[in-house]
Amino acid sequence: MKKEFVPIDIAIELRELGFDEPCYLSSHFNEENDEFIPTPLYQQAFRFFREKYGLNYEIPYAGKTGEYYAFVQGYVYGKNEISPSRFTYEEAELACIKKLIEMVKNK
Amino acid sequence: MEKEFVPYEQALALKDLGFDEPCIGYYESTYGKDKVIIDNSGLITNTNFSKVFNETRFRLVAPTFSQAFRFFREKHNIVHSIDWMTRSGGEYPSGYIVHFRGINENILPIYNIMLNEDNIIVLNNTELPGYEVFPTYEEAELSCLKKLIEMVQNK
Numbered sequence: 001m002k003k004e005f006v007p008i009d010i011a012i013e014l015r016e017l018g019f020d021e022p023c024y025l026s027s028h029f030n031e032e033n034d035e036f037i038p039t040p041l042y043q044q045a046f047r048f049f050r051e052k053y054g055l056n057y058e059i060p061y062a063g064k065t066g067e068y069y070a071f072v073q074g075y076v077y078g079k080n081e082i083s084p085s086r087f088t089y090e091e092a093e094l095a096c097i098k099k100l101i102e103m104v105k106n107k
Numbered sequence: 108m109e110k111e112f113v114p115y116e117q118a119l120a121l122k123d124l125g126f127d128e129p130c131i132g133y134y135e136s137t138y139g140k141d142k143v144i145i146d147n148s149g150l151i152t153n154t155n156f157s158k159v160f161n162e163t164r165f166r167l168v169a170p171t172f173s174q175a176f177r178f179f180r181e182k183h184n185i186v187h188s189i190d191w192m193t194r195s196g197g198e199y200p201s202g203y204i205v206h207f208r209g210i211n212e213n214i215l216p217i218y219n220i221m222l223n224e225d226n227i228i229v230l231n232n233t234e235l236p237g238y239e240v241f242p243t244y245e246e247a248e249l250s251c252l253k254k255l256i257e258m259v260q261n262k
Contacts, residue, residue: 001129001149004173024131024145041111043173050244056191061208063224068186089180 003090004041006097011039013101019048042093049100053107057096062086070095072103110245112169113252115140119167120256122153126178132169143169172248179255183262184210185222187255189247192240202240203247205230205254215262222258230254 006014008027015037023038040048049055058071067086070093087095112132113121129152132143156166170178179185186208193201206229209222217228230250232239241247 001131004171024147041171041173043111043171047244056244058188058190060188060190060206061186061210061224063208066210071190089177 004043005039006042006045007094008037008039010045010094010097010101011037014040014045014048017048017101017104018052019045021048042097045097046100049104053100053104055100055103057100059089059092059096068092070099072096072099109141109143111171112143113172113175114249115167115169117175117249117252117256118169120260121170121175121178122167124178124256124259125182126168126170126175127153128168128170128174128178130168130170130174132171134167134169136165172252175252176255179259180210183255183259184212184214185255185258186210187251189244189251194240200240200242202242203244204238204240205247205251207254207258215258217258 005025008029011027012029019040021040021044023040023044025039026036027039029035029037046057049057055073059068060071062069065086068089070085070087085095115134118134129149131147132145133151133156134140134142135144138144151168153168156168176187179187188206189203190206191201192204206227207217207222208227209224212223214222216222218231220226220228222228229238231237239250241250
């Protein structure tokens, strides 16, 4: 089940962007103060960007190599946008979330 | 929160297709088919439920949509994508379209086209010619899941 949830650093960033939905997991992130943070499912995080910011993502299969592209708002995302990066599905999900966070922060 | 989980009918179909991953939600006969009970123990699977419950009092795992799609990707080599499509002009509204692709092999024909790595097959409108364009992501997601189930049932 762990791979259904965003990593803790992403959960922290989402909270800073206003994510405030009930979650099925709390992650221990500050041992000093014994603090927990609600940790969304990836699908909850993507819904947050869709509904709050009107931002969409796509993870199309790249074919042949068993890898995927990460698209945000119709644009391929990767280290080199001329020759787009290919990811495992899970890496593509994370790449999309990171790009969505960056886009909202730079708005 | 229930929108994170596949509806009862699809959860049952997934069980019949062999879905047996640990889940955080389940349906129980006492509460009906619309209520998802949460259990974070990490231990609930259809196999474990079948050891304890029977047909009159049942429990059925409720996978998240993401888990269901992973099942089709990893166990049946069928990938999908739900894409936003902006269209200008009143006659054709913007919305989400669903497309499918196969991994590695000729999996099965859809609309007389073989699902494999080379072909991208878009979910067609059942009433009008052309692609089905969904006004919401959630509608696209559910239709996508229904089509995936149908594809594997007919394999």
